[in-house]
Structures are given as C-alpha cells and as structure tokens.
Amino acid sequence: MIRASALCLALLSLSACGLSPMYAGGSQGAVAQGLAAIEVPMIEGRAGWLVRNALIDRLGAAGEAAPRYRLDVRLDDRLEGLGVLNDDTIGRERRILRARYQLVDLASGDILLDATAGSDAGIDVVSSEYATIAAEQTALENLAREVSGRIATQIALTLRKGQ
Template sequence: MSSSDRRTFLAVLSGLALAGCGFRPAYGPGGVAEGLRGRIAVDPPDTRNAFALVERLEERLGRAEAPLYRLSYRLSTIREGLGISEAQETTRYTLRGELPFQLVDLSTGTTVQSGTIKAFSAYSATGSTVATLAAERDAERRLMVMLADQLVTRLVATAGDRAR
C-alpha cells in the first residue's frame, strides 16, 4: 500500500470513528454551542488589557447582535520579577492574570455560570527600554488571548448544560 493510499485510508477510518461516536462540531448545526455565537454581550472594556480581552472574546464568540446572556468580568494582572542578574537587575518578568467572570441570563437575571480563569505569560527585560516595553505589551496581549480562549472553552464545554 502506498503512502498516499495509507493516509487516505486512515483519514476515512478516523472520520468513521468520529461519526460513530456522535461527534458534532460545537458551533455546527445541532452542536451544543450553536446558540452562543452572537448571543453573549460582553461588558465594555475600560483598560488596554480589557480591550484586548474583549476583542478576542468577540473574535471567538461573535459580537452580540441579539444577546441572550451578559458576560461580566473583573480583570486583574500582577507583574513579578522572575530573573535577577548578578548586578541585581531584573532580567525577566512574569505576568499573572486572573479573570473572575459571571454569565447572566438576560431573560431571567439569573447567573447561569461563574468562575475564575487564571493564566500567566512572561517576557525578557534584557534589551533596550523600547524593546522591553514592546515585550511587556506583547506578553500582556498574549495573556489576554489565553484568558479569553480559556473562558470560551469553558463556556462551550458547559453550553450543553444550559440547553437542557
């Protein structure tokens, strides 16, 4: 069996296995998260980091056109020195982010899900002042993407519970 035939065979076999187990794309027709896209109104951002967070959430969930839920959050970040040189200069920083959230059903006003998402990122401070500032902003942006992605994953994973 040639390499190309083997790949085709394995692709078909894996497709059959997924079809047999009841696999459905989360956002696809009949998927558990089908009703989430464009249905969650996210609280407006008030900082640069919150703006990056909301931007990523709306990228993943869509901007709310006819919201069924409201997502409120309280974003906090802490910067800590991680690496110290022999001259007692900090050469590496870590950014820890914490995102307590609450998903509220707009029709009833009840909280349908809440929790806290945590993540961290790091950056080097060994370059020039401009390079260090650019590295810090990049680390902040990466941290916001991680927090948003983890939050969306949690919302999608529990979407079936809300549909019942």
C-alpha cells in the first residue's frame, strides 16, 4: 500500500515538472515554422558548403516559407599535426571546425542569437597519402554535420524561448 502510494506520488510530481516537447505541433508548430523561415546564405569554402547544406537539411529551410530570419555563419577550419614520430613525421592529426553564427531578425535587424559552436576529430596519419586525405575529408563531413546540429539545436531553443 505504501509502495503504491509512493509510486503515484512520484508519477504526479513528474507531470508537474514543466517539461514540454520542443517540436510540439509537428511541422505546424511554432518552432518548426520558425526554423523553416531561416535563410542560410552561402558560407565560404568546402567546409562552408557542407555546413550550409547540413543546416538547410536540419532546419527544413527549403525555401517554402518566406524568410523571417537570416543565419550568418563564419567558419574556422584547421588541421593540426599531433603525435610526432621518431622519424619526425606526423602520426596523428586533429581537424577542428568552429562556427561563429548570428541569427538576425529580417524585419527589425535585431540579432536574436550570437553564439559559437565547434567540434574536433582525431585522424590517424598512415603511409598511404590517399587514405589520409580521405580520412581528413570524412572528418570534415562528420564535423560539419555535428556543428550544424549544435547550431540548429541552439536556434530551436532560442526560438522556443522567444514565443
């Protein structure tokens, strides 16, 4: 009896915690509509192309809604050598992708969000130059998806808070 009442009390307290789904209402919800109304201008370089495409996929910004916001993104993509071997060659690299981004309200020109996102990946440098270049490119593709995911999540939180 005590166990059952304790379980009921725990369930009641969970329902009052204030959590609500971010994307309530599906594609017709306020957050999804706000994300779809974000214009993502071209971003310089190969990393910029990858991040922009990943952002467009994440945000659902396929040009269906009239843009209300603009997302300005600047990237810093670096490749650092780590792990020097006995013969003075590099045995490991680290690819670092950082983004500084601003969400701008097109109607007022106000900056709603000014933030950074980034990630890095380790790469083994092997004797085959082709394999190393392929690993560097794969790392960049993965980092672009990860950084765009972080940007999209922060934007969704900002739009939800602004409701």
